[in-house]
Amino acid sequence: MNSPIDASAVCFDSGLITYQPSCRCLDSWCPRESGLKPRDGDQPRAHTDPVQAEAGEKPPILFLHGVFGRPSLLEPWTRVFQAAGYRTHAPTLPGRDPSDDAVLARTGIDDCFQVALEAYDRLGGSPVVIGHSMGGLLTQRIAAARRPAAAVLLASIPPGVLWPQPTALPHLAPLLPAVLGGKPFKPSDRTMREVPLSTLPAAEQDALIPLLARDSGRVFREMSLGARSTKVTAADITCPVLCVSAGADRNVAQWISRRIAKRYRAEHQVHPGLPHWIIAESAVDTVAPPVLDWLDATLRGRR
Numbered sequence: 001m002n003s004p005i006d007a008s009a010v011c012f013d014s015g016l017i018t019y020q021p022s023c024r025c026l027d028s029w030c031p032r033e034s035g036l037k038p039r040d041g042d043q044p045r046a047h048t049d050p051v052q053a054e055a056g057e058k059p060p061i062l063f064l065h066g067v068f069g070r071p072s073l074l075e076p077w078t079r080v081f082q083a084a085g086y087r088t089h090a091p092t093l094p095g096r097d098p099s100d101d102a103v104l105a106r107t108g109i110d111d112c113f114q115v116a117l118e119a120y121d122r123l124g125g126s127p128v129v130i131g132h133s134m135g136g137l138l139t140q141r142i143a144a145a146r147r148p149a150a151a152v153l154l155a156s157i158p159p160g161v162l163w164p165q166p167t168a169l170p171h172l173a174p175l176l177p178a179v180l181g182g183k184p185f186k187p188s189d190r191t192m193r194e195v196p197l198s199t200l201p202a203a204e205q206d207a208l209i210p211l212l213a214r215d216s217g218r219v220f221r222e223m224s225l226g227a228r229s230t231k232v233t234a235a236d237i238t239c240p241v242l243c244v245s246a247g248a249d250r251n252v253a254q255w256i257s258r259r260i261a262k263r264y265r266a267e268h269q270v271h272p273g274l275p276h277w278i279i280a281e282s283a284v285d286t287v288a289p290p291v292l293d294w295l296d297a298t299l300r301g302r303r
Contacts, residue, residue, distance in 0.1 A: 058299065059149045060123045062142075063090040064116055066133025066157070067219065068186065068196070068212040070097040074132070076284040084292055086128075091119040095184070096213040104184035104216040109134070109229035112219065113141050120146060128295065132279050133157055133251070134223065137230060144236035150298050152242045152291055153266075155249055155278045158256050161226035168195050168250050175220075182218035195250045198275040204282050234263050240298045241265075244291060247272035267294060 061081055063074045071090035078088040093112045095103030116138045120127060126149045131139030136156025143151040164172055171191040178185035187195070189209050197205045222229050241264040245257035254270075261268035269290055274283055 058086050059125060059127050060087040060089060061128045061130055062116070062120050062123060063088055064129065064131035064135030064138050065090065065093065065096075066131070066135045067215045067223075068192075069132065069135070070211070070213050072097070073208075073211060074279060076281040077130070077279055077288060080284060080288045080292065084296075089119060089123060089127075091115055095216065099214050101184040101214065104214060105182065105218070107216045108218045109137070109222050109227070113138055113229070117142060117145065120148070128152070128299075130154065130291075131156065133276065134219065137223070137232075140232045140237065143239055143241070144232050148239050149302065150240045150242070150295060151237070152244065152295070153260065154244050154287075155246050155252055155276050156243065156257070156260055157223055157230075157252065158260055159230055159232035159263075161230075162223045162251075163253065163256065164224075165250055165253050171195050175217075178217040179220045179224065180217075182216070182221060184214050185217050185220075186212065186214040196276040197280075198250055199248045199273055200275060200277060200280050201282060204280060208277070208280070237264055240302075242267050242269065242291065242294050242298075244269045244271070244278065244287060246270075246274035246276060246278045248274055249276045249278075251276040269294075 063071070063078060065071060065074055071092055074090050078090060081088050093115055094107045095101070112134070116135075120129065120142055126147055128150045129139045129142050129148045130152040131137070132154040134157050136153040137159060139151050139153055140156070140159055142148060171187065171194060174191075175185060175187060177183075192209050192212060193205050197208060200208070221227075243257060243261040243264070243266045245252070245254065245261075245268065247254065247270055249257070257270075258268065260266075269287075271278065271283070271287055274280075274287070278287055
């Protein structure tokens with residue numbers, strides 16, 4: 001993964017880099033599972049890589065999944081970073097894996113943050129944090145509360161109101177009772193296809209939809225309204241930040257992604273044609289290599 005990707009890149013003074021898709025194969029293996037200690041009656045699970053990097057060479061990476069996600073859906077990414085010599089760890093946010101409506105009903109963003117922060121602290125030192133979607137918001141909160149080596153935001157939810165896009169509004173209306181009532185829910189297959197998975201190949205959509213988890217209406221409500229739990233003070237984040245966004249994202253508008261990057265003075269990598277589910281296996285060979293290149297260069301510069 002250390003070779004440059006076959007992609008045309010357009011660089012702007014603002015730090016924006018636009019990548020055109022390319023495709024490569026890579027070796028892979030499945031990480032073993034290891035347990036996190038139970039918290040408040042929950043049983044969060046985590047995926048940890050089987051190969052330990054030599055001490056002092058590279059920090060561990062904490063991967064944080066987003067809404068409707070689970071650690072296993074991050075495996076395309078954890079494989080890439082394990083192959084590059086990083087230890088990876090991906091905790092399960094409350095009530096997602098296994099699915100538990102009773103836990104989801106009482107779970108808000110602060111509860112997810114506590115699980116993520118405990119996982120971060122358990123790794124020791126100054127890990128790297130990489131978060132997708134709501135996991136990106138949790139990454140921002142961890143970066144404000146701790147001093148990670150670096151933070152990577154993949155199609156991240158903003159620290160404030162998540163303004164819906166017009167194309168998503170017809171799909172949001174049927175979800176409002178669950179969201180406003182804070183009840184667990186999962187959107188219809190059609191909504192999944194047309195919003196978070198919109199531009200992925202149909203076969204990949206078919207494979208992903210059964211794997212997506214039910215999620216918390218309370219969490220979704222807090223994101224939509226910009227509740228206190230979404231707030232992050234930009235000045236509290238002092239680590240290097242990379243923002244990665246999808247040009248066809250129907251969950252997080254491009255103007256929001258640009259604003260997040262500007263907020264943290266971050267490099268901004270944009271992938272045209274990709275949907276919110278930027279972590280998809282079909283996209284990993286396009287999206288992950290420039291992230292890995294940025295991370296390796298950033299960590300070398302901090303030694």
